[in-house]
Amino acid sequence: MLYRALPKTGDRLSILGFGAMRLPQKKGRIDEPRATAQIRMAIDRGINYIDAAMPYHAGACEPFLGRALSDGYREKVRLATKLPHWDVVASRADMDALLRVQLQNLNTDRIDYYLLHQLGLPDWLRLERLGIVDFLNCAKADGLIGNAGFSFHASYDEFAALVDAYDWEFCQIQYNYLDEQHQAGTRGLRYAASRGLGVIVMEPLRGGNLAKMPPEIKAFFDEAEQRRSAAEWSLRWIWNHPEVTCVLSGMNDEAHIEENLKIADEAQPDSLTPTELEIISCVVTAYRKLMKVGCTGCRYCMPCPAGVAIPECFDAYNAQLWGNKIEGLFRYLFMVARPLRDCGDAYASRCTQCGECEKKCPQHIEIRAHLKDVAARFEGLKLRLLIRLMRLIMGFKRRKNLKRGRALLP
Ligand code: SF4
Ligand code: SF4
Structure with missing residues (x-):
């Protein structure tokens, strides 16, 4: 070692x-x-x-x-x-x-x-x-x-x-x-x-x-x-x-x-x-070609005035490349929906189609069109149920832990 x-x-x-x-x-x-x-x-x-x-x-x-x-x-x-x-x-x-x-x-x-x-x-x-x-x-x-x-x-x-x-x-x-x-x-x-x-x-x-x-x-x-x-x-x-x-x-x-x-x-x-x-x-170049959206994650398109996490949306969307449908949904949940974070959600559906991001993207990605696909792919009932479940379980567990911890404090 x-x-x-x-x-x-x-x-x-x-x-x-x-x-x-x-x-x-x-x-x-x-x-x-x-x-x-x-x-x-x-x-x-x-x-x-x-x-x-x-x-x-x-x-x-x-x-x-x-x-x-x-x-x-x-x-x-x-x-x-x-x-x-x-x-x-x-x-x-x-x-x-x-x-x-x-x-x-x-x-x-x-x-x-x-x-x-x-x-x-x-x-x-x-x-x-x-x-x-x-x-x-x-x-x-x-x-x-x-x-x-x-x-x-x-x-x-x-x-x-x-x-x-x-x-x-x-x-x-x-x-x-x-x-x-x-x-x-x-x-x-x-x-x-x-x-x-x-x-x-x-x-x-x-x-x-x-x-x-x-x-x-x-x-x-x-x-x-x-x-x-x-x-x-x-x-x-x-x-x-x-x-x-x-x-x-x-x-x-x-x-x-x-x-x-x-x-x-x-x-x-x-x-x-x-x-x-x-x-x-x-290998990296080959992977980019295999991906649905050839986003490199450079973030030149950010920040989006409407609060869309553009690279994170595409990262979740591209997870389909490996044939694991649930992984993309979980990436979207943690990186875009962010139900437990202080910063709120950054959904693809927030896009107002202003076009500012596309002027800055060195890969010339049609961001607006792809974001519509991303929203259609992820922002459905499954995501809403996952968020509700996660809030419920995590909230319950943490409240339980806090109660236990308070009893341990000197
Ligand atoms: S087109 Fe949509 S994603 Fe791009 S900057 Fe405007 S609101 Fe944000
Ligand atoms: S500028 Fe283009 S390549 Fe870079 S993160 Fe944004 S969408 Fe992806």
Whole structure:
């Protein structure tokens, strides 16, 4: 296993982290014996970073890890989890209460890497008014958390503002060869590193899609001297960036864990050859041609005066490329509908057809026409039901956790 140090602290993290959001399941629940064996095997082989969050596995992830990391495994890893700061966190005391619940869930007295979950600039501004800076500073001073960071899925401008908003030790971004210009992107990765933040990468395979190899893509990889799986190409491309500290993989299959561990023994920064980088660049171009809308995510079209999240709409629409219909809907739910966020929705149907965006799009995309297709594809009954269900479940769970946390406060 290779390790890379966090710039501000020198803490050495394994370049492969274990993401606990897609643990193996049996009858709709975490398959505890199998998931425990997988995590312990990964730790025995050198992984020292485990990433959790309160909502993962409908709230079962943190308590599971509390059990899985017994027998001395807790001491061998840096444990990361995230503050679900959305709608029900209405005061500084609520933050304290949720942290207490998470410590109890994880059966630990300290969370090594604590993130504000899926933070956007409007969320930060609200949390700032509620006392988040004091909360983070006090939690650190009291030894309840080690390092403070945030996970992120919005635009580069928001990302840069957030990086500068607090003295973070690290951040977590979505990054892979198709997302160079999407969300924080390469610009964000470099900016965070230039400000001394460690960067944890999530979605290295875009939810597993980049591990698949459509024939049009395979043709390019077949030209390479080295035979590699599509997953290996994706992971090596990310680790080729020296600014990346650790890559999270949501692993639940023994063969995949084995493959990832093997790659993580070798993937040095700046180790891909110009020819290999050229192959990946051809793969990206080929993917763009396969996509329904050839949007690169550059965001030159933004902001839209009507509030449409144009690149996010197309990102969800393009998810159909991998033949997984539900994935596009979920991307639309989280990135465009945003039912739990402070910034409100950014639906394609908000488009007033003003045409301003099309004048700025370097790809000359017929944005207005495509947005009509996007709205027709996603903004139906299924989305409305999903939003209602999500609000109901998440609201209920968080209120329950807050009640439990308040009872734990001194
Ligand atoms: S055409 Fe629609 S999406 Fe484009 S800027 Fe105008 S309102 Fe926004
Ligand atoms: S300007 Fe064009 S390519 Fe860039 S994000 Fe907007 S729609 Fe996509």
